[in-house]
Amino acid sequence: MCPRLLLLGLACVAAHAAAGPVQLRLRERTVVVARQVRLADVAEVRSAPPALRAAVENLDLGPAPRAGERVRWGAAAVQRRVRGLRPEWALAWDGTGEVVVEAASQTVAPPLLVTAAEDAVRLALGALGPAAQLRQERLPAVPPVPRGRVGLLARPLDREQALRRQVAVVVDVAVDGQAEASVVVPLAVAVPQAVLVARRALSKHHVPGCDDVEVRPADRAALAADPAVADCRLLAGRLVQPLAPGEVLLSRQLEDVPAVAAGDQVSLRLATAAVVVEVRALALADGSPGQAIGVKPAAGMAAVQARVLAPGLVSFLEN
Structure with missing residues (x-):
């Protein structure tokens, strides 16, 4: 090592020693604003070499308590913590036997x-x-x-x-x-909302119209599902279940009206290469165009299968 540098180092050590130990006084109580506790938060640095003061004051002693909480740090525990972090420092302690550490807090309105x-x-x-x-x-x-x-x-x-x-x-x-x-x-x-309610008891598969319902105010948050459109002129479909007087009409209680409904009288078309014959028949099931359903001809014949062609019209299906 360069003799000049060695001499400078020895001079610094001598100057530090001559200045004496860092004088610290433990506080009785402190309120910590930051998330970490500094040594200056819990102890007053009464004297220290100028070059060392900032390091002493800003020494991180660990996380602060949770907001609004208070903890007690004993003097011996604080001293051990500092000595463990900076064993090379010469420190002299004074003050109370413990410090109450409280985290600064705020309350959200x-x-x-x-x-x-x-x-x-x-x-x-x-x-x-x-x-x-x-x-x-x-x-x-x-x-x-x-x-x-x-x-x-x-x-x-x-x-x-x-x-x-x-x-x-x-x-x-x-x-x-x-x-x-x-x-x-x-x-x-x-959630205030206008809804349609039944004026009278309505049966399953009934197609409701303006004579069957009336507009009343309701709370949408109290309903089990979305109500049907509140304009009776825009109603489309038939009921999937009976509706009691005063009951709110829900959108899920309506379904599309089939082209042919069970119990409808329909025209059953029987076609050959030369002739087309239509007879009356009773629909035994609901059906949309293209679907096959059972029908019973009015002439006392046994039930047969027919394909729905249009509302009220089906075509005989051969086995």
Whole structure:
């Protein structure tokens, strides 16, 4: 080694030794803003060589407590931790027997969480969203979070999840981009919508019209499925089940009217190369054009198979 460098190194060590140990005084209580605890957070650096002070103050002692929590660090434990990290430092300690370490925290205003949840419900409802009436069931319990820039993100819902009278929306809370908490926001949902209800009892396979139904207000969130179109003039189809007086007509309770329905009187066409004959017959099953169904001719003949050609018209099928 160069003699000059060796002399300089010895001079630095001598100067450090001459300056004496770093004087530290353990604090009684400290509030930590950052996510890590520095030595300066738990101890006051009363004297230190200028070149060493910044390193002493910024020594990382480990993660801070969770937001809003308090922990007690004993003086001996703090000293062991520092000695383990920087055994070369000469330190002199003073102060209390322990320090109470508390993480600085903030509370997210519950109305902000409710707004985020309501926006998620309206988004999931689509066209029904603007008309939806949302009410918070109770203010959500919000845990404290670290200080910093707060971000709220409601977990997405599908339409079926949002179309309920009671909806629980989970809102994730992040601080400075780091996830900190998840809060459940309960909402009561009502969606006013005009619907058609039966004026009287309607039987299965009845084709409802304007004389059978009337418009009334209803809460879509209370219905088991989407209602039928509210304009009776646009109704198409027949009932798949009976409808009681005052019952809401749902879209799933309607099906396409078949070209031929069981019990219909139809024309049964029998064709040969030279002649075409049509006789009356009774349809034994529903059928759409192209489907084969059983029919019973009115002339007392046995039931035969026929292919549906059009409404009220079938063609004999030979075996």
